Amino acid sequence: MSAVLVEAPVRKSPEIAKADIAVVLLGTGVVGGAFLKLLCTPVAKRLHLVGAANSRKQQTDAAQLTARDLRERLKREGAARDDAALLSALDAHHAELKVVIDATASGELAARHAEWLARGYHVVTANKSLAGGHLAGWRALQAARAAGGRYGDSATVGAGLPVLSTLRRLCDCGDSLLTLEGVFSGSLSYLFNQYDGSRPFSALLRDARKLGYTEPDPRADLSGEDVARKLLILARNAGFALGTDEVVVESLVPEALRDLSTEAFLDRLEELDEPLAALHEAARARGQVLRFLARLNQRGRARVGITEVPLTHPAARLYGTDNQFALTTTRYHTQPLVIQGPGAGPEVTAQALLGDVLALG
Ligand SMILES: NC(=O)C1=CN([C@@H]2O[C@H](COP(=O)(O)OP(=O)(O)OC[C@H]3O[C@@H](n4cnc5c(N)ncnc54)[C@H](OP(=O)(O)O)[C@@H]3O)[C@@H](O)[C@H]2O)C=CC1
Ligand SMILES: N[C@@H](CC=O)C(=O)O
Numbered sequence: 001m002s003a004v005l006v007e008a009p010v011r012k013s014p015e016i017a018k019a020d021i022a023v024v025l026l027g028t029g030v031v032g033g034a035f036l037k038l039l040c041t042p043v044a045k046r047l048h049l050v051g052a053a054n055s056r057k058q059q060t061d062a063a064q065l066t067a068r069d070l071r072e073r074l075k076r077e078g079a080a081r082d083d084a085a086l087l088s089a090l091d092a093h094h095a096e097l098k099v100v101i102d103a104t105a106s107g108e109l110a111a112r113h114a115e116w117l118a119r120g121y122h123v124v125t126a127n128k129s130l131a132g133g134h135l136a137g138w139r140a141l142q143a144a145r146a147a148g149g150r151y152g153d154s155a156t157v158g159a160g161l162p163v164l165s166t167l168r169r170l171c172d173c174g175d176s177l178l179t180l181e182g183v184f185s186g187s188l189s190y191l192f193n194q195y196d197g198s199r200p201f202s203a204l205l206r207d208a209r210k211l212g213y214t215e216p217d218p219r220a221d222l223s224g225e226d227v228a229r230k231l232l233i234l235a236r237n238a239g240f241a242l243g244t245d246e247v248v249v250e251s252l253v254p255e256a257l258r259d260l261s262t263e264a265f266l267d268r269l270e271e272l273d274e275p276l277a278a279l280h281e282a283a284r285a286r287g288q289v290l291r292f293l294a295r296l297n298q299r300g301r302a303r304v305g306i307t308e309v310p311l312t313h314p315a316a317r318l319y320g321t322d323n324q325f326a327l328t329t330t331r332y333h334t335q336p337l338v339i340q341g342p343g344a345g346p347e348v349t350a351q352a353l354l355g356d357v358l359a360l361g
Helices: 032-039 070-076 083-092 111-118 133-145 164-172 185-195 199-210 224-237 260-267 267-286 346-358
Strands: 021-026 047-053 058-061 096-104 122-125 177-183 246-249 286-294 302-310 322-329 337-341
Touching: 021 032, 021 346, 032 047, 032 070, 032 111, 032 346, 047 070, 047 083, 058 070, 070 122, 083 096, 083 111, 096 111, 096 199, 096 346, 111 122, 122 302, 164 224, 164 322, 164 337, 177 224, 185 199, 185 286, 185 322, 199 267, 199 346, 224 286, 224 302, 267 286, 267 302
Parallel strands: 021 047, 021 096, 096 122, 246 302
Antiparallel strands: 047 058, 177 286, 177 322, 286 302, 322 337
């Protein structure tokens, strides 16, 4: 029997017209760039881009904002960075919902999320620095949310895999997280799923960077910092008030490469090769493979780092950028609830941002 192609079911729009949404986009890199592409698709027709910025320039001119080469233009023209002017552009728009989208890795911008929420803007973010940073920032964020601010954070864990939404739903039903374990980094998953010693680790890292999987500075991935942030976001959402100093983090970045500029670090990636080859060889000799795992135990002890696992371990059977989140809860206690799938990349992450924006109303 031959396969029959069917058309996607037509979703009936509800009677009530959905609200227009005015949007400011901070960050036009890998994720921000993919989001700009999604803005041109029919599902985004009620979104109105009123401002966009990179680290140095910004644009609020309507004609410029619709230019296909907006990202390139922003690199050479536009006004100097000024958050106040971007917020004014949101204020001036007729849309009922006004959203700041943070597609940067800037700690400085993340530190403003709670203030923006308190001022009545919604925030949708791929930036994990606030929710996964210092506990004081997390608490300020919870206070702003409790006061009515809506915070779209799906992209911060698993690049939009339904992890945070699932965890919150379980908790809303009175379930409690007991333990959490898995592979929370798309780039480290990509690296260790492929690394068999035949190509230098540094070459694979260069590939991961080109594909848009790594953080702007890949040391944020290799140091375990990005994984620790995701672990903190999940743990805090489940009620564990963990501080950043309560996660044991095992870094893969040698001492000599820790204090360099990003550019200087990228020039010296080959220095990662020898230590990683030695770890790989030692694991191989024991019939094991390397995986960068995150773990939270029942007593709230958290650790992220490189671990040797047997070939039968669930984390040994991942592909590409797969993330894996195994949640043991009061009700999922015999077998964990496992969420798995691609955990990095421009399209999936931008889609997570779009989904959070559309969910605002
Ligand atoms: N890549 C991925 O797969 C995923 C990424 N994320 C998160 O998304 C965020 C962005 O990642 P990615 O797109 O890969 O990174 P990129 O380095 O590609 O892009 C970062 C962008 O942020 C801009 N930027 C930095 N500081 C500021 C600032 N103060 N104001 C405005 N813009 C600023 C940069 O400007 P300039 O161009 O001038 O440097 C650049 O355009 C990170 O927080 C990351 O953790 C989350 C899930 C998955
Ligand atoms: N650099 C991150 C991107 C998503 O958060 C990762 O590798 O997982």
